[in-house]
Amino acid sequence: MIEAPHYTAAGKKHPESFALPADLFDGTVNEAVLHQAVTSYLGNQRQGTAKTKRRQEVSGGNQKPWKQKGTGRARQGTTRAPHWRGGGVVFGPAPRDYRTTLPKKVRQLARQSALNARAREGMVRVIAGTPGVRVTNYEVTYKNGEEVSRVLAGGGGIVTQPTPTRHITGVQPGSSARPTLNAPGYNGTFTKKMTVRATWYNASHGAWAPGDPNYGRTATGVIVDYGICAVDPTVIPLGTRFYVPDYGVCLAADTGGAVKGYHVDLGFPESAGDPGWGSRVVDIYILD
Secondary structure, rough: EEEEEEOOOOOEEEEEEEEEEOOOOOOOOOOOHHHHHHHHHHOOOOOOOOOOOOOOOOOOOOOOOOOOOOOOOOOOOOOOOOOOOOOOOOOOOOOOOOOOOOHHHHHHHHHHHHHHHHHOOOEEEEEEEOOOOEEEEEEEEEEEEEEEEEEEEEEEEEOOOEOOOEEEOOOOOOOOOOOEEEOOOOEEOOOOEEEEEEEOOOOOOOOOOOOOOOEEEOOOOOOOOOOOOOOOOOOOOOOOEEEEEEEEEEEEEEOOOOOOOOOEEEEOOHHHHOOOOOOOHHHHEEEE
16 A cells, blocks of 8 residues: 655645555556657657758759769769758658557556656655535524524525645655745745846937837836846746846846846836946846
8 A cells, every 4th residue: 555645735744644545556657658658748749840851842953063074073963962052851851740649548557657656756745625615595584483484595605615635746745845035125935046247227228219109118018117127038038027136126028139148137217317236247036
């Protein structure tokens, strides 16, 4: 019998382990079937649209590049042969369907093997459910202290949804907890920390002149202000919030031609003038 750690809905661990269902968690781990299932799943995700042109599909090359004899060079019949630059590709990919279907019992065995493998590593835990609350209203009539009628009234319903007991497969409890940051202007968790070069800018640094409708407008349409920052979207996606020491929480809402790689531009209102930030190397904290 395989057991798993048992937790309450509030996250408190029970002193006794939970016995997993024996019909599903029987210790069977068939690695060959697991490999088939993973290969089938990955193949089913492929679009199968890769295509290269063979020599008969490349345009041009209908004429000999030079005469057969007398040039001193090797004889050639076309410039679209595979050994020519711009020629066809030998044995290149062609559009095809990579989808495969596994028998039902093979899929069931693969699922069971995956769960047993996780249970063997202690990566399955059970979280107890919570009962729900349903409210039913009645209109009750009493006569001489005795109930004489009861009529169902409106306004009732489910107040709290029940939560079923769940088998959670994943990492060990507590190992996925996000780190926390306690700093001026932010107190909470973050996903990762990175070192960047931070500079500053305001609306006057853009390409538009004052009075133009686009003056101070960022790549996402908002106006440059405190808390709006320019980033390289390949490093920090637009819409990401991050914390910058001595600045605060910033929203990645703009891009810039000079903002490349690990470089962020911190937005300031034009009325603030030069904030004295300059250019600094700082550790920023990605919040989401």
